[in-house]
Amino acid sequence: MNNQLDRNSDIPLYQQIEQIIKEKILKGEWPVGTKIPSQRKLASIFCVNRSTVTAAIDELTAEGLLEGKRGGGTKVTKYTWSGLASGPALDWTSYVRSGIHRPNSLTIQEINRQEVKKEIIRLGTGELSPELLPYRDMKTILRHAEAEKLTLGYEEPKGNRYTREVIKDRLEQKGVSVSPDSILIVSGALQALQLISIGLLKRKSAVLTERPSYLYSLHVFQSMEMKLCGIPADEKGLDPAVIPACKKQCGADLLYTIPTFHNPTGRQMTEERKKELIRISKQQCLPIIEDDAYGDLWIDGPPSPPLKAFDQDGNVLYVGTLSKTVSPGLRIGWVAGPEPVIERLADIKMQTDYGSSSLSQWAAAKWMESGLYEKNLARIRNKLKIRRDTALRCLEAHCEGIASWEKPSGGFYIWVTFHKPLQIHTLFEKALKKNILINPGTLYDQEARQSIRLSYSYASLSDLEKGIRTIAELARELM
Amino acid sequence: MNNQLDRNSDIPLYQQIEQIIKEKILKGEWPVGTKIPSQRKLASIFCVNRSTVTAAIDELTAEGLLEGKRGGGTKVTKYTWSGLASGPALDWTSYVRSGIHRPNSLTIQEINRQEVKKEIIRLGTGELSPELLPYRDMKTILRHAEAEKLTLGYEEPKGNRYTREVIKDRLEQKGVSVSPDSILIVSGALQALQLISIGLLKRKSAVLTERPSYLYSLHVFQSMEMKLCGIPADEKGLDPAVIPACKKQCGADLLYTIPTFHNPTGRQMTEERKKELIRISKQQCLPIIEDDAYGDLWIDGPPSPPLKAFDQDGNVLYVGTLSKTVSPGLRIGWVAGPEPVIERLADIKMQTDYGSSSLSQWAAAKWMESGLYEKNLARIRNKLKIRRDTALRCLEAHCEGIASWEKPSGGFYIWVTFHKPLQIHTLFEKALKKNILINPGTLYDQEARQSIRLSYSYASLSDLEKGIRTIAELARELM
Numbered sequence A, B: 001m002n003n004q005l006d007r008n009s010d011i012p013l014y015q016q017i018e019q020i021i022k023e024k025i026l027k028g029e030w031p032v033g034t035k036i037p038s039q040r041k042l043a044s045i046f047c048v049n050r051s052t053v054t055a056a057i058d059e060l061t062a063e064g065l066l067e068g069k070r071g072g073g074t075k076v077t078k079y080t081w082s083g084l085a086s087g088p089a090l091d092w093t094s095y096v097r098s099g100i101h102r103p104n105s106l107t108i109q110e111i112n113r114q115e116v117k118k119e120i121i122r123l124g125t126g127e128l129s130p131e132l133l134p135y136r137d138m139k140t141i142l143r144h145a146e147a148e149k150l151t152l153g154y155e156e157p158k159g160n161r162y163t164r165e166v167i168k169d170r171l172e173q174k175g176v177s178v179s180p181d182s183i184l185i186v187s188g189a190l191q192a193l194q195l196i197s198i199g200l201l202k203r204k205s206a207v208l209t210e211r212p213s214y215l216y217s218l219h220v221f222q223s224m225e226m227k228l229c230g231i232p233a234d235e236k237g238l239d240p241a242v243i244p245a246c247k248k249q250c251g252a253d254l255l256y257t258i259p260t261f262h263n264p265t266g267r268q269m270t271e272e273r274k275k276e277l278i279r280i281s282k283q284q285c286l287p288i289i290e291d292d293a294y295g296d297l298w299i300d301g302p303p304s305p306p307l308k309a310f311d312q313d314g315n316v317l318y319v320g321t322l323s324k325t326v327s328p329g330l331r332i333g334w335v336a337g338p339e340p341v342i343e344r345l346a347d348i349k350m351q352t353d354y355g356s357s358s359l360s361q362w363a364a365a366k367w368m369e370s371g372l373y374e375k376n377l378a379r380i381r382n383k384l385k386i387r388r389d390t391a392l393r394c395l396e397a398h399c400e401g402i403a404s405w406e407k408p409s410g411g412f413y414i415w416v417t418f419h420k421p422l423q424i425h426t427l428f429e430k431a432l433k434k435n436i437l438i439n440p441g442t443l444y445d446q447e448a449r450q451s452i453r454l455s456y457s458y459a460s461l462s463d464l465e466k467g468i469r470t471i472a473e474l475a476r477e478l479m
Helices: A013-026 A039-046 A050-062 A092-098 A106-114 A135-143 A161-173 A189-199 A240-250 A271-283 A339-353 A358-370 A372-399 A424-433 A461-478 B013-026 B039-046 B050-062 B092-098 B106-114 B135-143 B161-173 B189-199 B240-250 B271-283 B339-353 B358-369 B372-399 B424-433 B461-478
Strands: A066-069 A073-076 A183-186 A206-210 A227-231 A252-257 A288-291 A316-321 A333-336 A413-418 A451-455 B066-069 B073-076 B183-186 B206-210 B227-231 B252-257 B288-291 B316-321 B333-336 B413-418 B451-455
Touching (some): A013 A039, A050 A066, A092 B339, A135 A358, A135 B135, A161 A358, A183 A189, A240 A252, A358 A372, A372 A461, B013 B050, B050 B066, B106 B424, B135 B358, B135 B372, B161 B358, B183 B339, B240 B252, B333 B339
Parallel strands (some): B206 B227
């Protein structure tokens, strides 16, 4: 809205702001019942003093377009020019509140809002830093666009055939042998979970997962009335031995795991555990979703093969993605599993978005078959090593004695646990006041009130150093 | 699977086929309980005689890997090498059957299966013919990829800012005035409906829509336990006067309409009706989803402005897309509506697929701001005019006296209703035997047992001629 202000105009700024807000209300962009942004936020949007905003709001309130609610901010009232004569107005608020899918948690909403700010140091962000993203190579691929391999029409339900063949080849290199018919291309790994939640499970189903887990920070299963049941994990990954009891207790229908470079703990499941997990899955007739988003991002040496490589019975749905290695914006991931399951998921995908972008599918194939993917990986692994080592060095320098952590051998994350209780949300807020954004452990496990997920993939080296030092200072104060 | 056969090998083909199927079973791609393709289908997949397939299946059955079910086809049995010692195997079939989201209707599944065949004449397909898709222009856009406008990271929750500004400009040309903050970029119009279904409505909600309607062919609302209530329409579009009674009767929470070049009837709502619909929507506090997928595809002259242009209260969620005009594979559409609603839908989109492909969003902006979009539209309108006129001429030549239809002035469809009762599914099957694929009216309205949706956008002119002639002959036989 800021660029609608004319600072050279004779009309005072508060009147211009009044007019802009009035238009939003009268055009129905801010319908009746809408809580408008706070005065502080409006002042920051318009780059004006708060008193200017207050003057505009006062005018609009006097005109009967806005109404101040005690403690509830300012809302658009029913008394609008167009609404005056025609009785009650449509109440969108009740629609927004009553939808089936849960809103993101307030902490995640706050993180989403804050992380767009330029001055913020993002210590929790689970993505590659913009400086690590391969803009030049993507440009090269696009420049050589050969129209004959491009599809502009709808793709097959499982996704572009050629792209699936390229994915098949990559999986083979990891010891996972599947045919292209057993692969579904999806718009990122998260969509795979979304499709599984509405495609394979009943309402009230239960899903087992490591605790803490990335899965707790999503609402993908919970929005379909499903519950998550946490199972313990140690530095070798989740403990398969407890699965039979856990499964019985909560009636689990599925197990979700990130065996390699776990989110948020950074841990790696050992090969022995993987084999044991496969054995238990078979014995318990318990399907597994293996999320391998980080598997290619090893730092100290290649990890053992994915769970799927040990699965002879089709009990594992394997999920992969290019989001963490090439480009999150590409929105390309894949699921590999038994054909009837893949066909069911493909049918639902067609029914919800008619398939993933053919442009992205084409680019994904180009990345992988041209060799640029491997070249890019080698570069990123080097950079991640430097970043991880810097983060560890900073932790040793500033958090020795007040927190513990493990050294991850790949992926993006270090799970830092403070030795003494502290108000993790206060730490979050105090850090934010110093322009540092952290992901509290409670996002991944309600009980993890002394932990944070530290990501070394996003912030610059100097910001990592500065951020970790500041967090350590704040934590010391709070403990 | 076909390309796995080695026709020069000394190993007989049936043994090779046996081996291929065995691997699929032992690797878990066809898990226990999977119904394998019919012998006829396998013969066609492998390009061999059916007897060769039978020999392979017999071997596998003797080995205990397959089991023939009377009337139920052939299934993978529990008795596999790996399964022998370990009790019951995981039953994926029950997962596939118990998911929340409904499978596509059997007719649509059959259409999806058949339409990939080269020899099929597609008289029902709702997309542009490959020969109409702008491959050259897309190539030009990609070749000029300027890295600075490309995003490889995640986009903002509502989608790329610049793309939303370009969409805002286009909407303004249609008389729709919204700010970029009130626009959400989605992966095609269908995803907009999916997000609305899980984002704004309770379970058991009811949605009003024209009958027949495209919406009946989807399960997007029904899968969330919502019901559709049909309202009558005539050549001027749906009749707003009946809405109060319909709303009361079924307790409707939303109205979905395709006012311009309706799918499947091709009808155009008059401006008078649009204004009346807006008035009724306001009076009844009934939000409207306006699906404007076809609005740019006028043939005889521009249509009246969209409903959204008459909406002063933010009661209309406007849905647009590039799928019908540029490329379905691009998967780019948009929703424009009140900001709180758009924010809610954006939050859910982030939770289900983290946003649409940034590559596609970038290409979409390029299409619209470069002028290529308008140039392409002009070309397509000309082509559609020729196609529509050919279809009408063929209908007059072959269906005069046995069916009636209206002349559409834009879009893709002619709704053809036969004068006498006939078994529409028999017509579908008999046409399919002659390699012609039609969309029965019952997909869009259970009661429309004498109608078909004829699309002139996909088949070539000669196929349109041949197809319509054949359908007329078959219908005459059946009536």
